Amino acid sequence: xxxxxxxxxxxxxxxxxxxxxxxxxxxxxxxxxxxxxxxxxxxxxxxxxxxxxxxxxxxxxxxxxxxxxxxxxxxxxxxxxxxxxxxxxxxxxxxxxxxxxxxxxxxxxxxxxxxxxxxxxxxxxxxxxxxxxxxxxxxxxxxxxxxxxxxxxxxxxxxxxxxxxxxxxxxxxxxxxxxxxxxxxxxxxxxxxxxx
Amino acid sequence: xxxxxxxxxxxxxxxxxxxxxxxxxxxxxxxxxxxxxxxxxxxxxxxxxxxxxxxxxxxxxxxxxxxxxxxxxxxxxxxxxxxxxxxxxxxxxxxxxxxxxxxxxxxxxxxxxxxxxxxxxxxxxxxxxxxxxxxxxxxxxxxxxxxxxxxxxxxxxxxxxxxxxxxx
Numbered sequence: 001x002x003x004x005x006x007x008x009x010x011x012x013x014x015x016x017x018x019x020x021x022x023x024x025x026x027x028x029x030x031x032x033x034x035x036x037x038x039x040x041x042x043x044x045x046x047x048x049x050x051x052x053x054x055x056x057x058x059x060x061x062x063x064x065x066x067x068x069x070x071x072x073x074x075x076x077x078x079x080x081x082x083x084x085x086x087x088x089x090x091x092x093x094x095x096x097x098x099x100x101x102x103x104x105x106x107x108x109x110x111x112x113x114x115x116x117x118x119x120x121x122x123x124x125x126x127x128x129x130x131x132x133x134x135x136x137x138x139x140x141x142x143x144x145x146x147x148x149x150x151x152x153x154x155x156x157x158x159x160x161x162x163x164x165x166x167x168x169x170x171x172x173x174x175x176x177x178x179x180x181x182x183x184x185x186x187x188x189x190x191x192x193x194x195x196x
Numbered sequence: 197x198x199x200x201x202x203x204x205x206x207x208x209x210x211x212x213x214x215x216x217x218x219x220x221x222x223x224x225x226x227x228x229x230x231x232x233x234x235x236x237x238x239x240x241x242x243x244x245x246x247x248x249x250x251x252x253x254x255x256x257x258x259x260x261x262x263x264x265x266x267x268x269x270x271x272x273x274x275x276x277x278x279x280x281x282x283x284x285x286x287x288x289x290x291x292x293x294x295x296x297x298x299x300x301x302x303x304x305x306x307x308x309x310x311x312x313x314x315x316x317x318x319x320x321x322x323x324x325x326x327x328x329x330x331x332x333x334x335x336x337x338x339x340x341x342x343x344x345x346x347x348x349x350x351x352x353x354x355x356x357x358x359x360x361x362x363x364x
Contacts, residue, residue, distance in 0.1 A: 016218070016310075017325070018299050030235055033238075102252055103260050103338055104263050104264055105338030107240075108338075178271075183267075
């Protein structure tokens, strides 16, 4: 090291590395956490597939069996909405797994891309749920005279569920926008400091 | 996780664990927070490991990931308005103050001085203190070698002043 470090840096480096020994790096804990996170990632991806298949299957059953044309309209709307979510999810995940280069610049670019995609997801969630809420509300208002009390309660529960997603989407959007702003500020700072 | 990747992952953590811990201590003062950051870095290394084909040295690879995660951590800290620089120094009750006073005190002053540097200088300084060469620092930070030299010269001047200010 001293071959390429001036004496002052060598002294400072020795001081720097003289940090009191902390507890040994818990490699087993880290490995278990990594394995848990991996399982979670795969489970989430699998869950998405299962939920989509179940949703599409249920819609198909309703479409095939429904005599009531209003129920068919609702099923078709759900089919379109489900497909839209599926397409968005696939497109939004492209290119966020690996960095273009194994350098800090490459990793930071990937980090920013992930934040931008998370922002896009949050925007999609709150807009999509708002639209769904409007559509479900309009359908319920239209069919209210023919719906049982139980069905009305189900639609009300769906409404509360959608509102929760809208609020969640807006909160995530705010958080990610703040992180992106800090990230961009750091980049500007870096670039500014790069000028020799 | 395949056996080969798991073995490589563990070796990287063993070889660079101390440097990663020092980096985490610089960016996260609370022990639990520090542990979270360390595990976050470890997870990021593991995720990137299967695609690492040795385009750079392992040391550069590990530091690139670690510095990136530390920056992300910093953004989240700012969001929560945690005053990193004002946070109290954690005290390990197991340390003997008499025995460690001198080196620990010098080390603590150095850490405070490094933390007081502007981020672009701080990144280069931490990498230099971890023993990376100019070319490796340039690769990790994504700037030219000439730029690294300029930043290190500026940083050394600032560090000298900061350490002198703290001189008892």
